[in-house]
Each structure stands twice: as C-alpha cells, then as structure tokens.
Amino acid sequence: MRDGLVSVITPAYNCAQFIGKTIESVQAQTYGNWEMVIVDDCSTDNTREVxxxxxxxxxRVRYICLDKNSGAAVARTESMKAAKGEYMAFLDSDDMWKPEKLAKQLAFMREEGHPFSCTAYEQVDEQGNPLGKVIKTIRRTSYNRLLLDCPVGNSTVMYSVRAMGKFEVPNIRKRNDDALWLQMLKKEPYIWGMPEILSEYRVREGSISHNKFDLVKYHWKLYREIEHLGIARSSFHIAIWGFIKLLHIK
Known part of the structure; x- marks a missing residue:
C-alpha cells in the first residue's frame, strides 16, 4: 500500500466511445498522486486500443484484460485486487470527474476523519452536455438508509483502504455497486456525503441503469440473495424504491 496514492477503480466493457474522456478527467485532477486501474471485461470494440x-x-493508467467475459462485478473486484493505493475511488468507464474532485474529497475525509465518503453529482447526456439534473447527497448514509433509496453515486465514492481493508464485489450483474456499499457499511457505519458537485454521470440510451423497470428484479435479488432479507422487508424496500425512482420523486 502506497501512502497518499488514490487507486481509481474502473471496470470497462465496450466503452471505447466514452472512456477517453473518462481517463482525461482523471488526468486533469489537481491531485496527481493516483493510479487508474482499468479492468476490461473482454470488450469486443476497440476499448483496449483507446x-x-x-x-x-x-x-499511472494501468490496463488489465480479463481472460473471459465475467461481468462488471468481477471486473471491479479484479481492479480492487490490483490496486496499490491507500485510498480507492470508483469511476465508471463513461463518467467523468471535475478537476478538483480528488483533492477536495481527500481533504474532506482527512479533516473530518471520515474513511468512507461520496459527493453530489450531475447528469450529462452522451455528448457530455448537462441535463440540468443534480443528484444531491445526504450528510451520512447508513446501511438501512442505503437500502431505502441509495443516495450514493458510484463514481463519487472514495474510501480509505488503510482503515477498512479490501472487499470483493458481490457477483450480481446489476446493482453490484449498491451491493458493495452494503458490504462495506457492515464494517463502517456511514458513508459521509459532500454537498459539492464533483462528478458527472453520463446518461446513455440503452445502458444497464436506463430501464428502471428491469432493475426491479435485480433489487429483489440484491435484497433476498445477497443481503438475505426476509420477504416482507424485501417487498417493503422494493415498494419504497419503486415509489421514489419509478415515479421520479427524487
């Protein structure tokens, strides 16, 4: 483990169209002590070449390709295994960071003594244009709060490996980021939120997270098979998630 080094965890699959901008947003960071561990889940486009x-x-940009297509959870786990940093920060292969993201988030964590944090973020379209929607964070997110309605954007999360260790991402095709945070919240009680917008989430037509109705079965799988919640509690969380997400209340 290298002191002060931030390992950027980036699973990738068929993202050649966007990953260049993602990498450039990391290279533009005002905090320069980072490595970006990109694990390619056997892309069939020219992701490797890009x-x-x-x-x-x-x-600082490290490329690893899996032996076989295994899904985002496995790619994310392999990236975490290969990471050498004192901190890990998560960044999807089509999202981007504001230039001061790492510097400001590290300062927040060190000054406040928080080993696990996230930030607010905004949505952009496929061309990177703002969509006028900001997803705010909350001051602190517990295990039970995250189950209700995950207020945590994947590409905003950073945590201290020294304080919390390494984790394996539960092998679920969708919502594996939520599954990872839930695992981590069993060790650390809160994810602490920064109100500043430091990340950009790219909304893509046909992306895994685009079809919210399709996600219902993966939330059920997460609650029942990964977290082993009872039927009544799982049904309650599905209803709350559907109320907030499908009706666009948040």
Whole structure:
C-alpha cells in the first residue's frame, strides 16, 4: 500500500466511445498522486486500443484484460485486487470527474476523519452536455438508509483502504455497486456525503441503469440473495424504491 496514492477503480466493457474522456478527467485532477486501474471485461470494440493510447504515455493508467467475459462485478473486484493505493475511488468507464474532485474529497475525509465518503453529482447526456439534473447527497448514509433509496453515486465514492481493508464485489450483474456499499457499511457505519458537485454521470440510451423497470428484479435479488432479507422487508424496500425512482420523486 502506497501512502497518499488514490487507486481509481474502473471496470470497462465496450466503452471505447466514452472512456477517453473518462481517463482525461482523471488526468486533469489537481491531485496527481493516483493510479487508474482499468479492468476490461473482454470488450469486443476497440476499448483496449483507446486505453493503451493513454497508458503508453502515462504510467499511472494501468490496463488489465480479463481472460473471459465475467461481468462488471468481477471486473471491479479484479481492479480492487490490483490496486496499490491507500485510498480507492470508483469511476465508471463513461463518467467523468471535475478537476478538483480528488483533492477536495481527500481533504474532506482527512479533516473530518471520515474513511468512507461520496459527493453530489450531475447528469450529462452522451455528448457530455448537462441535463440540468443534480443528484444531491445526504450528510451520512447508513446501511438501512442505503437500502431505502441509495443516495450514493458510484463514481463519487472514495474510501480509505488503510482503515477498512479490501472487499470483493458481490457477483450480481446489476446493482453490484449498491451491493458493495452494503458490504462495506457492515464494517463502517456511514458513508459521509459532500454537498459539492464533483462528478458527472453520463446518461446513455440503452445502458444497464436506463430501464428502471428491469432493475426491479435485480433489487429483489440484491435484497433476498445477497443481503438475505426476509420477504416482507424485501417487498417493503422494493415498494419504497419503486415509489421514489419509478415515479421520479427524487
């Protein structure tokens, strides 16, 4: 483990169209002590070529390709295993960071003594244009609060490996980020939120998270098979999630 190093955890699959901008947003960070561990889940497009065009000129960008297509959870776990940093920060292969994201979030965690944190973020379209929607964070998110309506954006999360150790992402095709946070919240009681908008989430047509109705069965799987919640409690959380997400209340 290297002191002060932030390992950027990025699983990738067929993201050649967007991943260049994602990498550039990391390279633009005002905090320069980072490594970006990109694990390719056997992309069939030219993701490898795009990433290697950056890694050959910047040793901090590391490219790893899985032996077989295994899903985002496995790719994220392998990225975490390969990480060498004192901190891990998560960034999806089509999202982007504001230039001061790492510096401000690290300062927040160190000054406040919080080992686990997230930030607010905004949505952008496929071309990177703002959609006028900001997803705010809350001051602190517990295990039970996250079950109700995950107020945590994947590409905003950072945690201290020194304080919390390494984790394996539960192998569920969708909502594996939520599943990971739930695992981590069994060790650390809260994810602490920063109100500042430091990340950009790209809304893509046809993306895994785009069809909210399709996600219902994965939330059920998360509650029942990963977290082993009872039928009544799982049904309650599905209803709350549906009320908030499907009706666009949040």
């Amino acid at each position: 990433v290697e065009s950056y890694s050959k000129n910047d040793f």
